[in-house]
Amino acid sequence: MSVESLSALDRSTLRERALEALRSAVLSGRYRPGDHLGEVELAGSLGVSRGTVREALRHLQQEGLVTAGNRGMLRVNSLTSTEVHELFRVRAALEGLAVRELVASPRREAAAGALRTALERLSDEDEPAARIEADLAFHLLLCQLSGNSMLVEAWRRLEGRMRVAILNGSDWQAPMMARDRHAPIVDAIERGDADAAVRVVDEHMTAAAQHFAEATESA
Amino acid sequence: MSVESLSALDRSTLRERALEALRSAVLSGRYRPGDHLGEVELAGSLGVSRGTVREALRHLQQEGLVTAGNRGMLRVNSLTSTEVHELFRVRAALEGLAVRELVASPRREAAAGALRTALERLSDEDEPAARIEADLAFHLLLCQLSGNSMLVEAWRRLEGRMRVAILNGSDWQAPMMARDRHAPIVDAIERGDADAAVRVVDEHMTAAAQHFAEATESA
DNA sequence: CCACCCGCTCCTGTCGACAGTCGACCTGCC
DNA sequence: GGCAGGTCGACTGTCGACAGGAGCGGGTGG
Numbered sequence: 001m002s003v004e005s006l007s008a009l010d011r012s013t014l015r016e017r018a019l020e021a022l023r024s025a026v027l028s029g030r031y032r033p034g035d036h037l038g039e040v041e042l043a044g045s046l047g048v049s050r051g052t053v054r055e056a057l058r059h060l061q062q063e064g065l066v067t068a069g070n071r072g073m074l075r076v077n078s079l080t081s082t083e084v085h086e087l088f089r090v091r092a093a094l095e096g097l098a099v100r101e102l103v104a105s106p107r108r109e110a111a112a113g114a115l116r117t118a119l120e121r122l123s124d125e126d127e128p129a130a131r132i133e134a135d136l137a138f139h140l141l142l143c144q145l146s147g148n149s150m151l152v153e154a155w156r157r158l159e160g161r162m163r164v165a166i167l168n169g170s171d172w173q174a175p176m177m178a179r180d181r182h183a184p185i186v187d188a189i190e191r192g193d194a195d196a197a198v199r200v201v202d203e204h205m206t207a208a209a210q211h212f213a214e215a216t217e218s219a
Numbered sequence: 220m221s222v223e224s225l226s227a228l229d230r231s232t233l234r235e236r237a238l239e240a241l242r243s244a245v246l247s248g249r250y251r252p253g254d255h256l257g258e259v260e261l262a263g264s265l266g267v268s269r270g271t272v273r274e275a276l277r278h279l280q281q282e283g284l285v286t287a288g289n290r291g292m293l294r295v296n297s298l299t300s301t302e303v304h305e306l307f308r309v310r311a312a313l314e315g316l317a318v319r320e321l322v323a324s325p326r327r328e329a330a331a332g333a334l335r336t337a338l339e340r341l342s343d344e345d346e347p348a349a350r351i352e353a354d355l356a357f358h359l360l361l362c363q364l365s366g367n368s369m370l371v372e373a374w375r376r377l378e379g380r381m382r383v384a385i386l387n388g389s390d391w392q393a394p395m396m397a398r399d400r401h402a403p404i405v406d407a408i409e410r411g412d413a414d415a416a417v418r419v420v421d422e423h424m425t426a427a428a429q430h431f432a433e434a435t436e437s438a
Numbered sequence: 439c440c441a442c443c444c445g446c447t448c449c450t451g452t453c454g455a456c457a458g459t460c461g462a463c464c465t466g467c468c
Numbered sequence: 469g470g471c472a473g474g475t476c477g478a479c480t481g482t483c484g485a486c487a488g489g490a491g492c493g494g495g496t497g498g
Contacts, residue, residue: 093370094313444495446492450490454485460479
Protein backbone atom coordinates (compact mmCIF):
# COMPACT_ATOMS: atom_id res chain seq x y z
CA MET A 1 0.00 0.00 0.00
CA SER A 2 1.63 3.16 -1.13
CA VAL A 3 0.85 6.29 -3.07
CA GLU A 4 3.33 7.94 -5.37
CA SER A 5 4.93 11.05 -4.01
CA LEU A 6 3.60 14.50 -4.69
CA SER A 7 5.26 16.51 -7.40
CA ALA A 8 6.44 19.88 -6.23
CA LEU A 9 5.78 21.67 -9.49
CA ASP A 10 2.28 22.73 -8.67
CA ARG A 11 1.49 26.09 -7.15
CA SER A 12 -1.53 24.88 -5.18
CA THR A 13 -1.36 23.99 -1.52
CA LEU A 14 -0.05 20.67 -0.31
CA ARG A 15 -3.39 19.89 1.22
CA GLU A 16 -5.14 20.15 -2.13
CA ARG A 17 -2.60 17.97 -3.84
CA ALA A 18 -2.71 15.39 -1.06
CA LEU A 19 -6.49 15.39 -1.28
CA GLU A 20 -6.43 14.84 -5.00
CA ALA A 21 -3.79 12.13 -4.73
CA LEU A 22 -5.73 10.28 -2.06
CA ARG A 23 -9.01 10.63 -3.90
CA SER A 24 -7.65 9.24 -7.13
CA ALA A 25 -5.85 6.52 -5.17
CA VAL A 26 -9.04 5.15 -3.65
CA LEU A 27 -11.10 5.85 -6.78
CA SER A 28 -8.63 3.99 -8.95
CA GLY A 29 -9.12 0.97 -6.77
CA ARG A 30 -5.61 0.97 -5.39
CA TYR A 31 -7.21 0.61 -2.00
CA ARG A 32 -9.97 -1.94 -1.73
CA PRO A 33 -13.18 -1.22 0.19
CA GLY A 34 -12.56 -1.93 3.85
CA ASP A 35 -8.85 -1.19 3.63
CA HIS A 36 -7.47 0.81 6.49
CA LEU A 37 -5.99 4.18 5.60
CA GLY A 38 -3.34 5.00 8.20
CA GLU A 39 -2.32 8.61 8.60
CA VAL A 40 1.34 7.87 9.25
CA GLU A 41 1.72 5.54 6.31
CA LEU A 42 0.02 7.92 3.90
CA ALA A 43 2.02 10.83 5.24
CA GLY A 44 5.17 8.86 4.49
CA SER A 45 4.02 7.86 1.03
CA LEU A 46 2.97 11.34 0.06
CA GLY A 47 5.90 13.02 1.67
CA VAL A 48 3.79 15.39 3.73
CA SER A 49 3.02 15.72 7.39
CA ARG A 50 0.33 13.82 9.21
CA GLY A 51 -1.76 16.89 9.77
CA THR A 52 -1.95 17.54 6.07
CA VAL A 53 -2.98 13.97 5.32
CA ARG A 54 -5.42 14.17 8.15
CA GLU A 55 -7.26 17.10 6.67
CA ALA A 56 -7.40 15.45 3.27
CA LEU A 57 -8.78 12.29 4.84
CA ARG A 58 -11.41 14.24 6.70
CA HIS A 59 -12.46 15.80 3.41
CA LEU A 60 -12.73 12.38 1.82
CA GLN A 61 -14.78 11.28 4.78
CA GLN A 62 -17.30 14.02 4.19
CA GLU A 63 -17.34 13.11 0.54
CA GLY A 64 -18.34 9.63 1.58
CA LEU A 65 -15.32 7.88 0.09
CA VAL A 66 -13.98 6.77 3.44
CA THR A 67 -15.79 6.06 6.66
CA ALA A 68 -14.76 6.05 10.30
CA GLY A 69 -14.32 2.68 11.92
CA ASN A 70 -13.08 1.71 15.33
CA ARG A 71 -11.30 4.43 17.29
CA GLY A 72 -11.58 6.88 14.46
CA MET A 73 -9.63 4.77 12.00
CA LEU A 74 -10.68 5.45 8.44
CA ARG A 75 -11.48 2.70 5.97
CA VAL A 76 -12.39 2.82 2.31
CA ASN A 77 -16.15 2.96 2.13
CA SER A 78 -18.50 0.64 0.32
CA LEU A 79 -22.21 0.79 -0.32
CA THR A 80 -24.83 -1.83 0.28
CA SER A 81 -27.03 -2.66 -2.68
CA THR A 82 -29.91 -1.02 -0.84
CA GLU A 83 -27.95 2.20 -0.59
CA VAL A 84 -27.11 2.08 -4.29
CA HIS A 85 -30.79 1.81 -5.10
CA GLU A 86 -31.55 4.69 -2.78
CA LEU A 87 -28.82 6.67 -4.45
CA PHE A 88 -30.38 6.24 -7.86
CA ARG A 89 -33.75 7.33 -6.60
CA VAL A 90 -32.29 10.49 -5.08
CA ARG A 91 -30.44 11.16 -8.29
CA ALA A 92 -33.69 10.74 -10.19
CA ALA A 93 -35.34 13.34 -7.98
CA LEU A 94 -32.45 15.77 -8.31
CA GLU A 95 -31.93 15.40 -12.03
CA GLY A 96 -35.66 15.46 -12.52
CA LEU A 97 -35.65 18.90 -11.00
CA ALA A 98 -32.71 19.79 -13.22
CA VAL A 99 -34.49 18.96 -16.46
CA ARG A 100 -37.65 20.66 -15.26
CA GLU A 101 -35.75 23.86 -14.58
CA LEU A 102 -33.86 23.41 -17.80
CA VAL A 103 -36.89 23.32 -20.05
CA ALA A 104 -38.25 26.37 -18.26
CA SER A 105 -34.97 28.19 -18.82
CA PRO A 106 -34.78 30.79 -21.58
CA ARG A 107 -31.56 29.30 -22.89
CA ARG A 108 -33.00 25.87 -23.38
CA GLU A 109 -31.72 25.38 -26.93
CA ALA A 110 -28.17 26.37 -26.08
CA ALA A 111 -28.29 23.93 -23.17
CA ALA A 112 -29.55 21.17 -25.41
CA GLY A 113 -26.67 21.86 -27.75
CA ALA A 114 -24.14 21.60 -24.95
CA LEU A 115 -25.70 18.36 -23.83
CA ARG A 116 -25.48 16.97 -27.35
CA THR A 117 -21.74 17.59 -27.50
CA ALA A 118 -21.38 15.88 -24.12
CA LEU A 119 -23.34 13.03 -25.66
CA GLU A 120 -20.85 12.78 -28.50
CA ARG A 121 -18.02 12.52 -26.04
CA LEU A 122 -19.88 9.69 -24.36
CA SER A 123 -20.06 7.65 -27.55
CA ASP A 124 -16.48 8.40 -28.54
CA GLU A 125 -14.94 6.93 -25.46
CA ASP A 126 -14.20 3.24 -25.46
CA GLU A 127 -12.29 2.72 -22.27
CA PRO A 128 -14.61 1.94 -19.33
CA ALA A 129 -13.07 4.47 -16.98
CA ALA A 130 -13.35 7.24 -19.57
CA ARG A 131 -16.96 6.29 -20.26
CA ILE A 132 -17.77 6.54 -16.60
CA GLU A 133 -16.22 9.98 -16.49
CA ALA A 134 -18.13 11.04 -19.58
CA ASP A 135 -21.36 9.73 -18.10
CA LEU A 136 -20.88 11.56 -14.82
CA ALA A 137 -19.84 14.66 -16.73
CA PHE A 138 -23.05 14.50 -18.74
CA HIS A 139 -25.24 14.26 -15.69
CA LEU A 140 -23.29 16.96 -13.91
CA LEU A 141 -23.66 19.20 -16.92
CA LEU A 142 -27.37 18.55 -16.80
CA CYS A 143 -27.46 19.95 -13.29
CA GLN A 144 -25.14 22.84 -14.04
CA LEU A 145 -27.16 23.96 -17.03
CA SER A 146 -30.23 24.17 -14.87
CA GLY A 147 -28.58 27.18 -13.28
CA ASN A 148 -29.53 26.02 -9.81
CA SER A 149 -26.34 26.22 -7.78
CA MET A 150 -27.83 24.47 -4.76
CA LEU A 151 -28.85 21.61 -7.02
CA VAL A 152 -25.33 21.34 -8.38
CA GLU A 153 -23.95 21.29 -4.89
CA ALA A 154 -26.31 18.57 -3.78
CA TRP A 155 -25.50 16.53 -6.86
CA ARG A 156 -21.76 16.86 -6.31
CA ARG A 157 -22.17 15.46 -2.86
CA LEU A 158 -23.88 12.44 -4.36
CA GLU A 159 -21.18 12.12 -6.97
CA GLY A 160 -18.74 10.82 -4.38
CA ARG A 161 -21.16 8.16 -3.29
CA MET A 162 -21.81 7.30 -6.91
CA ARG A 163 -18.14 6.68 -7.48
CA VAL A 164 -18.06 4.41 -4.48
CA ALA A 165 -20.94 2.47 -5.98
CA ILE A 166 -19.02 2.19 -9.23
CA LEU A 167 -16.14 0.70 -7.25
CA ASN A 168 -18.42 -2.12 -6.17
CA GLY A 169 -18.30 -3.62 -9.64
CA SER A 170 -17.49 -2.41 -13.10
CA ASP A 171 -19.86 -4.55 -15.15
CA TRP A 172 -23.32 -3.41 -14.25
CA GLN A 173 -22.90 0.20 -15.31
CA ALA A 174 -21.63 -0.57 -18.80
CA PRO A 175 -25.11 -0.88 -20.38
CA MET A 176 -26.08 2.48 -18.95
CA MET A 177 -23.24 4.40 -20.46
CA ALA A 178 -24.49 4.06 -23.98
CA ARG A 179 -25.36 7.11 -25.99
CA ASP A 180 -28.82 5.74 -26.74
CA ARG A 181 -29.65 5.77 -23.07
CA HIS A 182 -29.03 9.47 -22.72
CA ALA A 183 -30.24 10.79 -26.02
CA PRO A 184 -33.96 10.63 -25.11
CA ILE A 185 -33.29 12.95 -22.21
CA VAL A 186 -31.84 15.60 -24.47
CA ASP A 187 -34.61 15.00 -26.99
CA ALA A 188 -37.30 15.66 -24.43
CA ILE A 189 -35.52 18.78 -23.20
CA GLU A 190 -35.18 20.07 -26.74
CA ARG A 191 -38.86 19.46 -27.38
CA GLY A 192 -39.61 21.43 -24.23
CA ASP A 193 -41.66 18.58 -22.84
CA ALA A 194 -40.88 18.81 -19.14
CA ASP A 195 -43.08 15.92 -18.05
CA ALA A 196 -41.60 13.62 -20.65
CA ALA A 197 -38.07 14.68 -19.70
CA VAL A 198 -38.70 13.94 -16.05
CA ARG A 199 -40.19 10.59 -16.93
CA VAL A 200 -37.24 9.68 -19.13
CA VAL A 201 -34.76 10.62 -16.40
CA ASP A 202 -36.73 8.56 -13.95
CA GLU A 203 -36.70 5.57 -16.26
CA HIS A 204 -33.01 6.07 -16.87
CA MET A 205 -32.29 5.81 -13.15
CA THR A 206 -34.65 2.94 -12.62
CA ALA A 207 -32.99 1.04 -15.44
CA ALA A 208 -29.57 1.72 -13.98
CA ALA A 209 -30.70 0.47 -10.60
CA GLN A 210 -32.10 -2.65 -12.21
CA HIS A 211 -28.90 -3.36 -14.11
CA PHE A 212 -27.07 -3.03 -10.84
CA ALA A 213 -29.43 -5.41 -9.11
CA GLU A 214 -29.06 -8.06 -11.79
CA ALA A 215 -25.29 -7.75 -11.90
CA THR A 216 -24.79 -7.99 -8.15
CA GLU A 217 -27.34 -10.72 -7.63
CA SER A 218 -25.68 -12.97 -10.17
CA ALA A 219 -22.30 -12.41 -8.52
CA MET B 220 -15.68 38.20 19.49
CA SER B 221 -15.28 35.27 21.79
CA VAL B 222 -16.73 31.86 22.42
CA GLU B 223 -17.13 30.45 25.89
CA SER B 224 -14.63 27.81 26.85
CA LEU B 225 -15.27 24.13 26.39
CA SER B 226 -16.43 22.17 29.40
CA ALA B 227 -14.23 19.19 30.14
CA LEU B 228 -17.00 16.97 31.43
CA ASP B 229 -17.81 15.38 28.13
CA ARG B 230 -16.26 12.15 26.95
CA SER B 231 -16.28 13.07 23.27
CA THR B 232 -13.23 14.37 21.48
CA LEU B 233 -12.17 17.96 21.63
CA ARG B 234 -12.68 18.27 17.92
CA GLU B 235 -16.33 17.36 18.20
CA ARG B 236 -16.90 19.76 21.03
CA ALA B 237 -15.07 22.54 19.24
CA LEU B 238 -17.13 21.84 16.14
CA GLU B 239 -20.36 21.98 18.06
CA ALA B 240 -19.31 25.15 19.87
CA LEU B 241 -18.35 26.88 16.66
CA ARG B 242 -21.46 25.76 14.86
CA SER B 243 -23.77 27.02 17.56
CA ALA B 244 -21.74 30.21 17.79
CA VAL B 245 -22.24 30.90 14.11
CA LEU B 246 -25.85 29.72 14.08
CA SER B 247 -26.78 31.77 17.12
CA GLY B 248 -25.71 34.86 15.24
CA ARG B 249 -22.81 35.65 17.51
CA TYR B 250 -20.80 36.10 14.35
CA ARG B 251 -22.40 38.11 11.60
CA PRO B 252 -22.24 37.01 7.96
CA GLY B 253 -18.96 38.18 6.51
CA ASP B 254 -17.18 38.14 9.86
CA HIS B 255 -13.71 36.75 9.76
CA LEU B 256 -13.10 33.62 11.83
CA GLY B 257 -9.44 33.58 12.82
CA GLU B 258 -7.94 30.28 13.84
CA VAL B 259 -5.71 31.71 16.54
CA GLU B 260 -8.45 33.75 18.13
CA LEU B 261 -10.90 30.86 18.18
CA ALA B 262 -8.24 28.52 19.50
CA GLY B 263 -7.66 30.92 22.35
CA SER B 264 -11.37 31.34 23.07
CA LEU B 265 -12.07 27.64 23.04
CA GLY B 266 -8.94 26.70 24.86
CA VAL B 267 -7.81 24.20 22.24
CA SER B 268 -5.01 24.14 19.73
CA ARG B 269 -5.13 25.69 16.31
CA GLY B 270 -5.15 22.35 14.57
CA THR B 271 -8.27 21.31 16.40
CA VAL B 272 -10.05 24.54 15.56
CA ARG B 273 -8.83 24.20 12.01
CA GLU B 274 -10.48 20.85 11.53
CA ALA B 275 -13.72 22.10 13.00
CA LEU B 276 -13.64 25.09 10.68
CA ARG B 277 -13.03 22.89 7.67
CA HIS B 278 -16.04 20.84 8.67
CA LEU B 279 -18.14 23.98 8.92
CA GLN B 280 -16.84 24.98 5.52
CA GLN B 281 -18.11 21.78 3.96
CA GLU B 282 -21.40 22.28 5.74
CA GLY B 283 -21.64 25.60 4.00
CA LEU B 284 -21.72 27.72 7.15
CA VAL B 285 -18.41 29.39 6.41
CA THR B 286 -16.69 30.11 3.15
CA ALA B 287 -13.11 30.73 2.14
CA GLY B 288 -12.16 34.27 1.31
CA ASN B 289 -8.85 35.89 0.54
CA ARG B 290 -5.76 33.84 1.33
CA GLY B 291 -7.81 31.01 2.79
CA MET B 292 -9.37 33.14 5.48
CA LEU B 293 -12.79 31.86 6.49
CA ARG B 294 -15.80 34.11 6.78
CA VAL B 295 -19.31 33.42 7.96
CA ASN B 296 -21.31 32.56 4.89
CA SER B 297 -24.46 34.20 3.60
CA LEU B 298 -26.83 33.29 0.81
CA THR B 299 -28.10 35.43 -1.98
CA SER B 300 -31.86 35.51 -2.38
CA THR B 301 -31.45 33.57 -5.61
CA GLU B 302 -29.67 30.80 -3.76
CA VAL B 303 -32.38 30.69 -1.14
CA HIS B 304 -34.98 30.21 -3.83
CA GLU B 305 -32.89 27.46 -5.38
CA LEU B 306 -32.54 25.87 -2.00
CA PHE B 307 -36.28 25.66 -1.57
CA ARG B 308 -36.70 24.07 -4.97
CA VAL B 309 -34.12 21.41 -4.19
CA ARG B 310 -35.79 20.76 -0.88
CA ALA B 311 -39.09 20.38 -2.66
CA ALA B 312 -37.58 17.75 -4.94
CA LEU B 313 -35.96 15.89 -2.08
CA GLU B 314 -38.90 15.97 0.27
CA GLY B 315 -41.21 15.16 -2.61
CA LEU B 316 -39.26 11.96 -3.05
CA ALA B 317 -39.49 11.42 0.70
CA VAL B 318 -43.27 11.57 0.83
CA ARG B 319 -43.55 9.43 -2.28
CA GLU B 320 -41.43 6.73 -0.73
CA LEU B 321 -43.26 7.19 2.52
CA VAL B 322 -46.71 6.48 1.15
CA ALA B 323 -45.33 3.40 -0.61
CA SER B 324 -43.80 2.19 2.63
CA PRO B 325 -45.54 -0.61 4.53
CA ARG B 326 -45.30 1.31 7.78
CA ARG B 327 -47.07 4.35 6.45
CA GLU B 328 -49.51 4.69 9.36
CA ALA B 329 -46.81 4.48 11.99
CA ALA B 330 -44.87 7.13 10.12
CA ALA B 331 -47.90 9.37 9.93
CA GLY B 332 -48.30 8.99 13.67
CA ALA B 333 -44.71 9.98 14.30
CA LEU B 334 -45.16 12.99 12.06
CA ARG B 335 -48.27 14.01 13.98
CA THR B 336 -46.38 14.07 17.26
CA ALA B 337 -43.67 16.16 15.59
CA LEU B 338 -46.47 18.43 14.49
CA GLU B 339 -47.65 18.82 18.06
CA ARG B 340 -44.21 19.84 19.12
CA LEU B 341 -44.26 22.44 16.38
CA SER B 342 -47.40 24.08 17.71
CA ASP B 343 -46.28 23.89 21.32
CA GLU B 344 -43.18 25.96 20.85
CA ASP B 345 -43.48 29.69 21.12
CA GLU B 346 -39.93 30.90 20.97
CA PRO B 347 -38.79 31.55 17.36
CA ALA B 348 -35.56 29.58 17.67
CA ALA B 349 -37.38 26.58 19.08
CA ARG B 350 -39.96 26.78 16.31
CA ILE B 351 -37.24 26.75 13.71
CA GLU B 352 -35.74 23.69 15.33
CA ALA B 353 -39.12 22.00 15.44
CA ASP B 354 -39.74 22.82 11.81
CA LEU B 355 -36.40 21.46 10.67
CA ALA B 356 -36.90 18.42 12.86
CA PHE B 357 -40.25 17.79 11.21
CA HIS B 358 -38.82 17.92 7.71
CA LEU B 359 -35.84 15.83 8.71
CA LEU B 360 -38.16 13.27 10.22
CA LEU B 361 -40.05 13.22 6.97
CA CYS B 362 -36.89 12.20 5.17
CA GLN B 363 -35.81 9.74 7.82
CA LEU B 364 -39.13 7.96 7.83
CA SER B 365 -38.83 7.40 4.10
CA GLY B 366 -36.09 4.93 4.98
CA ASN B 367 -33.86 6.26 2.22
CA SER B 368 -30.49 6.86 3.87
CA MET B 369 -29.04 8.62 0.83
CA LEU B 370 -31.97 10.98 0.87
CA VAL B 371 -31.40 11.75 4.53
CA GLU B 372 -27.76 12.43 3.85
CA ALA B 373 -28.52 14.77 0.98
CA TRP B 374 -31.08 16.60 3.08
CA ARG B 375 -28.70 17.01 5.98
CA ARG B 376 -26.24 18.67 3.68
CA LEU B 377 -28.91 21.15 2.71
CA GLU B 378 -29.82 21.71 6.33
CA GLY B 379 -26.64 23.67 6.89
CA ARG B 380 -27.43 25.97 4.00
CA MET B 381 -30.98 26.29 5.27
CA ARG B 382 -29.73 27.51 8.62
CA VAL B 383 -27.58 30.06 6.85
CA ALA B 384 -30.65 31.25 5.01
CA ILE B 385 -32.48 31.56 8.31
CA LEU B 386 -29.65 33.75 9.55
CA ASN B 387 -30.40 36.22 6.76
CA GLY B 388 -33.53 37.32 8.53
CA SER B 389 -35.79 35.97 11.21
CA ASP B 390 -39.11 37.37 10.07
CA TRP B 391 -39.88 35.70 6.80
CA GLN B 392 -39.91 32.16 8.07
CA ALA B 393 -42.33 32.76 10.90
CA PRO B 394 -45.48 32.29 8.79
CA MET B 395 -44.16 28.97 7.54
CA MET B 396 -43.64 27.44 10.94
CA ALA B 397 -47.32 27.16 11.71
CA ARG B 398 -48.85 23.81 12.35
CA ASP B 399 -51.50 24.42 9.69
CA ARG B 400 -48.82 24.63 7.07
CA HIS B 401 -47.54 21.18 7.77
CA ALA B 402 -50.69 19.30 8.64
CA PRO B 403 -51.83 18.89 5.00
CA ILE B 404 -48.63 17.03 4.25
CA VAL B 405 -49.31 14.49 6.95
CA ASP B 406 -52.95 14.28 5.89
CA ALA B 407 -52.02 13.40 2.33
CA ILE B 408 -49.53 10.81 3.50
CA GLU B 409 -52.08 9.27 5.80
CA ARG B 410 -54.59 9.11 2.98
CA GLY B 411 -51.96 7.37 0.87
CA ASP B 412 -52.34 9.93 -1.86
CA ALA B 413 -48.79 10.25 -3.16
CA ASP B 414 -49.51 12.77 -5.89
CA ALA B 415 -51.39 15.04 -3.50
CA ALA B 416 -48.62 14.75 -0.93
CA VAL B 417 -45.98 15.73 -3.46
CA ARG B 418 -48.10 18.63 -4.60
CA VAL B 419 -48.62 19.83 -1.04
CA VAL B 420 -44.90 19.65 -0.29
CA ASP B 421 -44.19 21.57 -3.44
CA GLU B 422 -46.68 24.25 -2.50
CA HIS B 423 -45.22 24.40 0.97
CA MET B 424 -41.78 25.14 -0.40
CA THR B 425 -43.07 27.58 -2.98
CA ALA B 426 -44.95 29.46 -0.29
CA ALA B 427 -41.86 29.56 1.90
CA ALA B 428 -39.80 30.93 -0.96
CA GLN B 429 -42.45 33.55 -1.61
CA HIS B 430 -42.56 34.65 2.01
CA PHE B 431 -38.83 35.01 1.85
CA ALA B 432 -39.00 37.08 -1.30
CA GLU B 433 -41.57 39.47 0.17
CA ALA B 434 -39.69 39.86 3.43
CA THR B 435 -36.33 40.58 1.84
CA GLU B 436 -37.68 42.80 -0.87
CA SER B 437 -39.38 45.07 1.63
CA ALA B 438 -36.17 45.30 3.65
C1' DC C 439 2.33 67.38 -0.93
C1' DC C 440 2.61 63.04 -3.19
C1' DA C 441 4.56 58.66 -4.54
C1' DC C 442 7.38 54.98 -3.54
C1' DC C 443 9.91 51.84 -0.57
C1' DC C 444 10.78 49.36 3.57
C1' DG C 445 9.80 47.00 7.68
C1' DC C 446 6.22 45.26 10.71
C1' DT C 447 2.54 42.48 11.90
C1' DC C 448 -1.10 39.28 11.34
C1' DC C 449 -2.76 35.11 9.45
C1' DT C 450 -2.61 30.72 7.44
C1' DG C 451 0.20 26.55 5.72
C1' DT C 452 2.91 22.93 7.37
C1' DC C 453 5.52 20.24 10.38
C1' DG C 454 7.41 17.22 14.14
C1' DA C 455 6.59 15.54 18.77
C1' DC C 456 4.14 13.89 22.94
C1' DA C 457 0.40 11.50 25.17
C1' DG C 458 -3.56 8.48 25.58
C1' DT C 459 -5.86 4.37 24.18
C1' DC C 460 -7.06 0.14 22.15
C1' DG C 461 -5.94 -4.32 20.32
C1' DA C 462 -2.79 -8.19 19.83
C1' DC C 463 0.27 -11.27 21.44
C1' DC C 464 2.83 -13.59 24.70
C1' DT C 465 3.39 -15.65 29.23
C1' DG C 466 2.40 -17.79 33.46
C1' DC C 467 -0.91 -20.02 36.34
C1' DC C 468 -4.86 -23.05 37.34
C1' DG D 469 -5.20 -27.07 27.60
C1' DG D 470 -7.71 -22.85 28.70
C1' DC D 471 -7.86 -18.47 30.74
C1' DA D 472 -6.29 -14.22 33.06
C1' DG D 473 -2.92 -10.75 33.37
C1' DG D 474 0.66 -8.09 31.61
C1' DT D 475 3.46 -6.10 28.01
C1' DC D 476 4.35 -4.33 23.48
C1' DG D 477 3.19 -1.98 19.36
C1' DA D 478 0.45 0.91 16.48
C1' DC D 479 -2.66 4.46 15.62
C1' DT D 480 -5.07 8.59 16.41
C1' DG D 481 -5.86 12.96 19.30
C1' DT D 482 -3.75 17.13 20.39
C1' DC D 483 -0.37 20.56 20.78
C1' DG D 484 3.23 24.23 20.11
C1' DA D 485 6.42 26.18 16.84
C1' DC D 486 8.45 27.69 12.46
C1' DA D 487 8.01 29.63 7.72
C1' DG D 488 6.00 32.31 4.04
C1' DG D 489 3.09 35.76 2.06
C1' DA D 490 -0.19 39.67 1.97
C1' DG D 491 -1.73 43.95 3.75
C1' DC D 492 -0.56 48.20 6.13
C1' DG D 493 1.54 52.08 8.05
C1' DG D 494 5.47 55.03 8.58
C1' DG D 495 9.29 57.13 6.68
C1' DT D 496 11.87 59.27 2.97
C1' DG D 497 13.06 61.27 -1.44
C1' DG D 498 11.40 63.96 -5.19
